[in-house]
Each structure stands twice: as C-alpha cells, then as structure tokens.
Amino acid sequence: MSQAIGKLVRTRRSEVGFSHEELAELARVPLATLEAFEEGQGNITAAALDRVAYVLGVDAGALRQGRIERSPTAALFFRQGAFADFRDVEDRPKVVEAFERALALRKVNTLLGRPPSLRERFEPEEPTPEVFKDGYRLARKVRSVLGDETGPLGDMAELLEEEFDVLVRSEALSSIGIDALSLKEPQTGVAAAILNTASRRRSNAWTARVDLAHELGHILFDPPRGEIHLVIDREDDENRGVRHAEKRARAFAAELLMPAEGLRQLLGPPRYEMGVSQALDLVARVREVFHTPIEITVNHLVNREYIVHFLQEAVIEQAKRTGRGGAAATPPPRPARQDALTRRVLEALDRDLISAGRARELLLLTAWDDLPAKV
Template structure:
C-alpha cells in the first residue's frame, strides 16, 4: 500500500527520508519501546525493550506503528493466554522444570512461574531471557502465538531426554542445545537482514542417498567432490575449517558445553541449519575439534533431510570410529567419518607422504601436522589408505597441535571484548550483531540482549568487535 508523505513522517519522524515505509524506517532516528503487552514511542522513563524503527516495522508492521503515532501506544497481545501459554507449552515440550529454565535464564524459579501464569505481568527482560532459553523468538513473544518456535525441535529434544541408553540428554544438554538452536536461527536472520547469504551456496550440493557397502568409499568420493565444488586443491590443507564452514558455506558453527561424551551435532530449524561443537571433552584438542566439524559438515552437505532430522547428535566414539572395519555400524556414520578424514587429509596426499618416509612414525606425524588431524584419526586413515599396520605406533611418539592451528580455529572466541558474552555467541554471530546495529537494523538493546551485556557495554565495544574481523 502506498503511504502519503504525511503518514510516513508521522510514524518515522521529520528527519526520515524516502518514499516507502522501508526507506523511512532505515533513515529514522526514532526508537520504539515494547513491554509484555504493548508498544509505544520511546521516552526517558521507558523501562521496556527499545527497538529501532526498522525492527519495529519488520516485527509489527506499519499499521500498528501508525496507531502508536496516533494514540501514543498500541496493544501487542491479542490473546489473554499469551505469552504464558506459549512459554509453558514450550517448557513442557522440552521436558524441563521451571527451576531448570530459571537457572539457564539467570532468573528465579518464581519469575518463570509468574511468566507462565495467565494474566500475570512480567518485566520484558525476564520474558526475553526465558524465550531465548527455550529457543523462541523473544521479540515476537506474546504478539505471535508460538513465538516462531520449532515444534519438531522440542519433540526431538524430549525424545533424547527420555532415552535409557548412553545417548540420553541431561536437562543441561537440552538447555544447551536449545540455546544453540536460538543462536543458529538468529545468526541466519541477521545474515539475511544484512543482505548476506544465509544458506548453502547453489554450486552443486545435492543430497546423496548412496550408503552402499563399502560406505567409506562413497565418503571418499563425496569429500573429493566437495573440494572440487569449493575450489580447494585436491592436496591442499584446510587451514581453518571453522572459517570455511561459516564464511564460505554460510553455516553457523556454535561452540557449546555439552556432556563430555558428545562430540557435536547438526541442527535444522526450518530452512536454517547449523553445527554445534561441544567445547568439553576431546574437542579441547583442536585437531579433534576439526574432525568433529568436518564430520558434522558431511552430514549437512550430503545426507538427505530424512536422515538429518531436526537434530542429530554424534558421540566421540562415532566421530573417531574405525570406519573401514566397522561393517556392523550405521553406514551413514561410516560414510560421514570417511568423508571427514578424507576431506581434511586427502588419500592421495596421504599416500605420497607415507611413500616418501621410511619411518612410519615420521609419516604419521607429517600427515597430522600438514592437515591438522588428530592421532587416532590419522592412524586409522593411514592404515586404511596405505594398507599398513599403524596399531603399534604409540600416540606418545606423535606430535601435538601447535599454536598456529589453535589460533586459526579459536581466534574469534578466545579473544572477545565482552567477557559476559558466552562462547556460543562470540565470533561471527557477534560480528553480525554489531553490523546489524551499525545499519540500524536492530537497536542497542537488542544487540546487548543477543550478547548478554548491557547496552552501554555493547556501545563501548561495537567498534572493537567489528575491527576484530
């Protein structure tokens, strides 16, 4: 609908420019503020969440903002049961208690219970913390029934929590993966807002249903195909797999604390996909972590949607398994393990290194340091592609990862100006938050909420976050 200049000026202010709602919002200096139940124009006394004009328009539309301009405020909640009904349903779907949600959100159990009580009013900050902990869109909470929560994710998390075997999730695992889902979706949203690609490049990645025996050979071929599609030399080391996944392939990589038995996971929230890497356990070794990321990448690039499901979690035993002698194991994991190690350390290059060395220990060490792979994976891989017995080589004689490998994979999370920002929200996520603020796509309040800091702390650090990249 075409708006008159007078209508646009009334909503976005006299200093705004342009002929459309979007153009006016992009140049507007106005801020709006929302509470649990309404949205209004910003004022010094306002205690709610401040939104940029672009945010407010994107979330609530022009007609609602026109009502704010005309009447001073407008209601957001259209059902008396919201947001209580959405919050309670989501918590129950995850199989969590109010106390468990409260610990993750950093508030009291009583505050969670009050938020779930129909007709009760809560500070918007409390509601936002709870919504993020439950992988809901905190900015549309109360306005949209369900707050854009992925129902399939809730079902999957609860299924894992109810298992009786070693794959069972603890409540802390459920909460950590819920937060990872929130970060993945938000990072993808910010990418789209900034005009950046938020999905895989359209260069030939198509789901592959071939898991026929021997599945590892198919994994080798898919690794070679991936290198060709990405223009990576067939013998070229991948110096930072995290950068390749996030920057080249536009797949968020989230580091998160899970139970030490879990290595990583792939997550799908509608069209948004990401990789979760456990910062605990064997992934503390950067070479093992590279293998974990390559393994999860293999799932995301080549497994059909029916096999990926909404959430797929891998244990360290799966990632480091001896794929070429695992005829009784899942062929999906066999293929993916073979993909991961051969993507990082191409078989042809490995054969050349081993052929050029008389000493097997030296050859294994060169494979590890050249391609950035751990001792266990290197031993299995060399043994398979070169048909040599590596079982007697002691790990004690093999090299450790040096600082250059650690720095390339850890740089954007080890150093960060905001110490309160969790590791799951550092790196590229933080960069997109900062750039979105600079483009007035989000407010300082939203940026601070995303990075777990105050608005003043964010404003003091935004330039440092951007310059770090």
C-alpha cells in the same frame, strides 16, 4: 498488550504440557517473574520473551504482536544408544541456546544481505554400505566447491562459519563422554556444531579439526530425521554398532583433511609400505602438512593403501610411544574467539541496520547486559 501476551503464553504452555517450573528453567526466566507475567501482573524483557517463545515453539515476533504462530523447536533426536550418555538437565539448555543462536544468525545474515552459503550446493544422501567410498566421494565434492583439492585446510571453525553458515560453539558439557554434536533444522536451514571442551580429545589440539570436519559431514549429507536433526558423537562409538552415517562421516572427515590428491603430491602413489619405520616416516610427513592426530592419519593412510593394514595398530602404538610419527605443530595461539553470530550482529550494529536493543535480543542478552566488544 502484556496482559494479552501473558495469557497467550499460559495457554500455549498448557498445550505443550510444560509446568511453570519447566518453562522457567528452559527459558532461563525467574519462576516468580513467569508466573506473574502469565497472570498479567508483571512484565519480562524482550530477550526473555524470545526465549519463552522459542521453548514453546512459537514465533517470537508474532507473540510480541499478540499472535501465536508455530515455529521449529529444539526437540532433540538422539542416535540409538547416545541418549544414555547425554546429561539432559545440564546440557540440553546449551544445545537449545546453540540452536537459538543459529536461528538468530540466519536473521542477521538476511539483514546484512549476505549471499547464500556453500551449504546450499549440497543435498543430503542416504548412506550406503560402501561408507568409505561414499565419504571420500562427498569430501572430494566439498573440496571441489571450495576450490582447493590438494592443500591443507585452515581454521575449521572459520571454514564452517564463513563458508557454510554453521554456527560453531565451544562448550564444557557435563556429558564428558561426548566429543562433539551437530544439529540442523531442514525447514529454515539453520545449523550448529558444538565442540565439548571437557572431552578427553581436547588434550590434543588438532582433534578439534577432525571433529568439526566430522560434524560438517553430518550437517551437509545426513538426511534429516524429524524437525531437528541432532547427532551426538562419542570417541568409543566404534564398539557400539556405529551406523553407516557415522562411518561415512568419519571417512568424509579424513578425506576432507587429507585429500587423496594432496597425499599423492606429498608421498607419491600408494605402495603398501610394509615396514614400521618407513610407515612412521609417512605418518610424520602427512601430519606436518595436514595437521592431523596420529590415529586418523594412520587409519587414513591404511585405507588409502599407503600402509599395509596389519601394521595399523603397531604404527599407532609406536607413534604415540616414541614420537616417531611426528609432532604436528601446535596450533598458533589465537585471541578469544567470537562466534559468527556475535561478529555479524556487531557488524549490523556498526552499519546502523539494528538498534543496540535489537542487538541484545539477537545475542540472547538482557537489557542490562553490556554488548560484547569487537575482538
């Protein structure tokens, strides 16, 4: 059977247009091993075959049975201008792995009998020029479904994974100008978000909350573009002709983290504060409760009419320089975080729903890799 599978791999690789070297690199399989396998002179591990199948855009289970069935592949679609900032050779494999893990997460959820995620309650919408109104409205809709329309949200990575089945990864990307990215495949419904730990924004621990809220907005509401819809976010996008969808995601993140009704309970009704000192006090109070960075806090209070717009830059500058804008408490230390796939694979293993070998395959491990311990 392995000879027949090797021949199928060779035929499909030629159809797709990959060289041996390209397929070996993308699938993380030694070149010599791949060449021998295609010639029927050797074997590869089940996990490696899964990766080969994924890169070639075919179903791994069908390939193991000697059949070719098409499946989604991570063909990446970049927002206009973003490709120049993306270091494809170094970072594409990390994006592909995130997507692979999101696909595996969907399979494990089925094994565990998990109910549909909250993501199924939302439909994508084409953005309109009224980006702030759109973003605020959509954030209120999500808050309503979560059952909390006023309070601070907890751990955002946990929220995305447990409530929306969005796999969250933290990766040190070589594309240091990129803060975060998200991807989704509309046919299967899989989705993932990646936080770039090498981004300058990670120097402020609370920016991860903003970036994950932002990516959730893209995942829930951006209409898909192509098989894989991928959005790459950069800190300096404001100067590059940001599209309506990006501005909407920013408004969505601000309102999701600092809901209007929550601000009203904390600060009272908006009153267009015109003094810098008083504005800084408002910023400090909001940051203490909602755990948000200075810029997004000030900008949202301006947009929500708590601070007059011509004070915006001065308040941000003084808050940073003097600390008058409050210091949101440092996030509590947490143990090394396992993503949702790892946690649920280990749960399925504990419940004897899968074998140790299948657990390794789902976690993209080789037969010689140790399974992770529960954290």
